[in-house]
Amino acid sequence: TPQRNILIDTTYERNVPTIEKSIQQLGFKVSDIKIVLGSHAHGDHQEGDALTKQMTGAQVMAMAEDVPALQAIKPGGKDHPIDRILHDGEPVMLGGTTLVAHLTPGHTRGCTTWTMKAQESGKMYNVVINCSLRPPTMLTPAIVDEFKRSFKLVRSLPCDVQLGDHPAQYEMEAKYAKLRNGGRNPFVDAASCKREVDIEEAMFHAILAEQQKPAQR
Template identity: 30%
Template sequence: MATLAAVSLVVSALAFVHVYAQDQPASWSEPQKPVRIFGNTWYVGTRGLSAILITSPTGAVLIDAAVREAADGIASNNTSVGVRLEDVKLIVNSHAHNDHAGAIAELQRRTGATVAALPWSAEALKSGKKYAGDPQFESPTTPPERVAKVKTIRDGEVLRAGGVEITAHKTAGHTPGSTTWTWRSCEEGRCVDIVYADSLTAVSADKFRFTDNKTYPHVIDDFTRGYAFLRSASCDILVTPHPEASDFWPRIAKRDGGERDALIDRTQCARYADRADAQLQKRLATERAK
């Protein structure tokens, strides 16, 4: 499992290279039926990109929205688990790249939900353009569609929508606004702490250097703080924007096969941070050797 996770992290880190060398991976827009993660928390994204729905009788929260063409599937998945689109009161994001924020604008139009993000991500989402400071700024990437209105929030802020309460944690580095979300879900008298950890990988355009960078001078410090948070977080279940980075589908298969707690692993957040840290150190060593 550890070896598979390490390979998955590398695959996720290099995914954008594949996307712009060829077409985007088919799994990014491949329909996927919703999957209950635990209690009131559902996976409603595509096969290859996560979108998470947290429900309550008085409103729901959506985290991430995959690529633009995933809007219909995410909307359909919401309704199939009993959540009307107008019941989605809040939409938040891991980071403002098209593969995780592409359908946010469309889903905001359909739901009327508030979109909230940390300052850098809020400005990036409102611009509808690639945004300065992003290590991938000079990559041939497509930005997410412009989001008409975004509420700016702060690191550590607790957001409430209906009966759902989630906390924003700045885990920057992959972008200057990268955000990890935490909340608690309960079922059958048992509660777990769920962590939706943003990408922690040092992925960039070809000419970007993480060492001594002028456009994002504190990028290494941001990564370090993010790793420290993940290593110390109360983390029963880890989910990530690219599901393969947290072995989501293999763990779901194990659960479906009768292993009730296959998603629960209290060491997984720390190991996720350790793998990303090792990848960053390798990247820094390569840069310093040039």
């Protein structure tokens, strides 16, 4: 943004130097990160929050339901910083950009799907940054209810550009290769917005059906 930048998902702490290098290759400075957000409280997504805050002084914000799990992530004994606790539907604003936090639990209690508006060539697009909806191997009744609500919510979000917390969820490498070749922006692809949720919901129903089978004697 014009008033510095927002980073979503610091990943593992050991990856923070790689993220710093990538940010520099894009023409930005890691010191310009003012806000750190996350998708969900797993180490491969938010373990690097403490080191990133140490390097940048950024504010770390997290969905309330994920706070206990985040506080248990302590690489090298570092306390997990949380400067602002977020709630479902709450906006995060910086430099004229607004991201809205949507609680989509299941994968974790505070799994957060982010939405925002982005403009290109004078046209405004709806961007959805999905939190994973991949189910665990054991589904409790409470988790089943969470997933059902989350699938419904994600399907209701207006979407022209789908991103996610893993590159494969939105075919990042293939789309980036096309982008470098010029022409139409391949990330603007409303038709693919629900593809990952279709895969994840099918996986959910398969696990649930298997779990509900009568035990063999």
